[in-house]
Amino acid sequence: MFISPEEKLRNLIAQHGERVLVEAFNNIMKERGLAVAAGRPAHRADTGDPDLDRMLNDLYDLWSTADDDMKGWIKVQFRRAFPDDVVGEAQKKQKESLGQASAG
Structure with a gap:
């Protein structure tokens, strides 16, 4: 029986999760x-x-897209x-x- 590449990918996603795949x-x-591949970054939070x-x-x-000045600003805001x-x-x-x- 032929299983399409898309169906194989769906099965892998179901088995391992999208982020892992x-x-x-x-x-x-x-x-x-x-x-x-362009598009969605590989890192995505999945905390539930x-x-x-x-x-x-x-x-x-x-x-991930910031220059040094922007990273400095992000650090200050976070603190x-x-x-x-x-x-x-x-x-x-x-x-x-x-x-x-x-x-317990």
Whole structure:
């Protein structure tokens, strides 16, 4: 029975996920010295939370196309939005919840 290339790709996506398949494809293209397909970047967040995915993807897209001045501006904005004390508190809470989960 003939299975079309599209159907094979659909099966691979269903089995491994879109992001993994795109990364594998891009790696093979690079190994062969071929241009990576244009369009959607290979890196896409897949946290399961659409809002978080959008924020991570936006940050990644900004960073990946930025010059040094823009990257400096992004760093400043990120530090202003998430000061060290806020990040530290979040990390502390995360460690506590992980400790409770492993103890329970």
